[in-house]
Structure formats: structure tokens, C-alpha cells
Amino acid sequence: MNATDRTPADLLRSALAADPSRPLVTFYDDATGERVELSVATLANWVAKTANLLQGDLAVQPGDRAALLLPAHWQTAVWLLACSSVGVLADMGGDPAASDLVVTGPDTLEEARACRGERVALSLRPLGARFPEPPSGFADYAVEVPGQGDRFAPFAPVDPDEPALAFAGAGELTAAQVVERARTDAATREYTPVSRVLSGLPFDSWDGLSAGLFAPLAAGGSVVLCRHLDRLAPEALEQRRESERVTATAG
Template identity: 60%
Template sequence: MVGTPGGLLSAALVADGARPFTTFYDDATGERVELSVATFDNWVAKTANLLQDDLGAEPGQRAALLLPAHWQTQVWLMACWAVGLIVVPGGAPADADLVVSGPDTLDEARACGGERVALALRPMGARFADAPEGFLDYAAEVAGHGDRFVPYVPTAPDAPALDLGGREYSAAELAEVGADAAKEWGLTSGDRLLSALPFTRESGLRAGLLAPLAASVPVVLCRNIERLDESALERRISTERVTRTITDSEG
């Protein structure tokens, strides 16, 4: 259905799969990655297949995501929703059925008694030099999965999809959140968002994923943007043709 994040991504793929979907910067490493709608969709499908086939994830299970603002976080959100999981950004691993962790939160993630996935978050999606004990190395496993995903159990748009600070959202409500943000910000074809907000807050989800999906516009996602001075940020905005920068007060 179009009225869900997955439906919005499918519609964007049909409309123009070659257009940019997300451009990611890490200003601590100098990394820049740009993914088209089609490439992003492939990553989502591969990750959803890994969840369903390798990890045995089932609709209604809870997934704690201990991840920063990153393009792979966007992928994991969409993949979890495709499978029917309830995503808990920054959630307690001990209360989750599975946990997905970046390299800086592995000790915290070990509290999860279910499946544990580790993301190295290295440039170009590289794997860990040495996989952390007790975790599946995402980058080492995901590439072998298919580029198309079909859930074993179709998920309902009104089923819980996100738990953020104790408030639950269905997939349909997430699409509405994105549509409301796109309307609030007046997004139209030709716009491009820039966000550096974390996905542990609704403002970060709105700016970094849901509004771009709803408005079918690209997003520039920035990690460690505080390392940029004002002139460097202005150059990025100009170079990436950003038309809307979402701040805390606007998010």
C-alpha cells in the first residue's frame, strides 16, 4: 500500500528509480555516499531477506536500533518495517527480540538475549576487520541476499511499526507523519532536504526519512556535522543543491 513507508518507496521506485534518494556525509571520516532510489531499495530488500531468512524475524517482534544518523540506519528502519517488526530506536536491548548496534554500543547491545547484529559503519559499507564475538557482521552477510523481498506474512498498515519514547506508531501513521511534515515544510519536486538529526527522535525520522519518502525528494543526511564551520556548511548546501535545512526548532 502507498500509505506506508514501504509503499511510498515502491512508488518512488516506479516513478524514477535512478534519481538520488539519500546522500550521506560523515564529517569525522570524510565519507560521502549517494544512493539512488533503486540502490536504496536493493539494500532494504537484502536486509529484509537477511532478517527474515537468517535471523528468523517475525511480525510483531521488537528490534532495538542502536545506530546514529547514517544511511544504513535508514535501510534498517525500512527493512524492519518490511518484515513487520516494531522498531525501537535507542531502545533497551534487554527488552528487544533482536538488536542492531553500531561499533560504539556493542557492550550495551550484549544485553539482548535474542539475535544481535553489528554494523561497522565504515566507509563504503565495509565489514569489521574482526567481527565482534556474539554478533552477526551485517556487512559480511547482507550481500548474499536477494534484491527483492516478499514477506512470508504480509503486514497490515495498522500494525505497530515504531515505538518512540513509549508512543507507538503504525506503518500508516508513519506515512502520515511524513506527509504532514512535507506539507508543513512546503516540499515539492525539486526540493532537497538536509538533516543531521538523530533517528531516536521524531524530528530526525521526519526530516531524515519520512518526509523525503512522502514528498519523493532526496535527503542529505549528515553525521558529525558539528565538525564543519559555517562556510563549509554553506558550501555543502550549495554543492548538494539543498533547499531546506531542518533544524531542531523546525523538526
């Protein structure tokens, strides 16, 4: 974490400069048995490619609104940080009809069709695999992102005082406010660079977004992000805490 960081993308850049090889996001889906571990460098590469997709192929501009109809997932973390890199407002669970872009998982495709702008669909299958059959009217993220550049430079500087994050019933936060709140949460919860936070909270509120991404990132720590955690038996959850060296649990 750098004191001059004012956007979530800045936090990622500082993490990359500090230690690119350390784990940043370890993701479990307890409905499928999936486990994916992403280092800072690997996550940053996905973010750069996604930001290039946004800015280039999708022609999204700073100030545009992206409705993210996505669960707590490692690819959602990628999209949140990619939106921050471009200056796009990431609206978690936002109204597709009121957005310039919609990014959806497989369960909300029909809802996402209300967007008149660009539509991107994520299969959320293990290892970021493609849809078996591409959904009509949507770009398949897994098809579009691999060919994007590994480095990203915004066409225009991102203004940290512009809206960057929104979620239902809580208004909007600027990029600088996201960073400030993440730092406050990290300090309150006593997260440090060796903290490893396990979170099974959804990404539909600040608490879930903070625990599952922003606060550990601000502290220089890492997160064990779990989807469908309620399907895990108590003894298996305790084994996961031990095997993943978890230091704090959210929710």
C-alpha cells in the same frame, strides 16, 4: 508518493516505480570525510537484502521488536525500511533486553549484549565495510547481507495498523501513522519532488527521523543526511548546500 501507500516500505516502492535512478539519500560523515550517494534503486536493493536477512537467516516475524542502537546514517535508513518491509517494530535506541533482535553500531556493542535474541553489528565504516575483527556474539552485517536476494516478498502481508516505530519517550506509531505524519510534515514544510533536504538531526526523535528520511520520502524528494555536522565550518556548510542543491535545512 502514492495515495494508497500505508507503510514506509510502500513509500519506497512508489519512489522506485516513479524514478529509480534519482538520488534519494546522500550521506556525509564529517568525522571521517565519507560521502555516499544512494539512488532510489540502490537504497531499495539494500532494503530488500536486509529484509531477506531479517525474514530468512534471522527468522524474525511480523510483530517482533528490533532495538536499533544506531545513529543518523544511511544504513540506519536501510534498517528502518527493511523492518517496515517485514512488519518488525523498529525501536530507535530501544532496550536490547526487551527486544527480539538488536542491531548496533560499534559504540554500543556492550549495551547490545543484553539482547537474548539475534544480534547484528554494523561497523559504520565507509562504504559499509566489515569490522576488522568480527565482534564476538554478533553477526557482522557487512558479511551477512551481500549474499541475500535482491528482491523481497514478505511471508505474510504487513498490517499497516500494527506498531512499526518507537523511540524514547514518545510511545509507538503504527506504519500508517508514520506515513500520515510524514505526509503532514512534508506538506507543512512545503516539500515537493524537487526538494532536497539537508538534515544533521539525530535519529532519536520523530523530528530527526522525519527530516532525515520519512518526510522527504513521502514528498518524492531526497535528503542530504549529515553525521557530525557540528564539525563543519559555516563556510563549508554553505558550500555543501550549494554543491548539493539543497532547498531546505532541518534543525
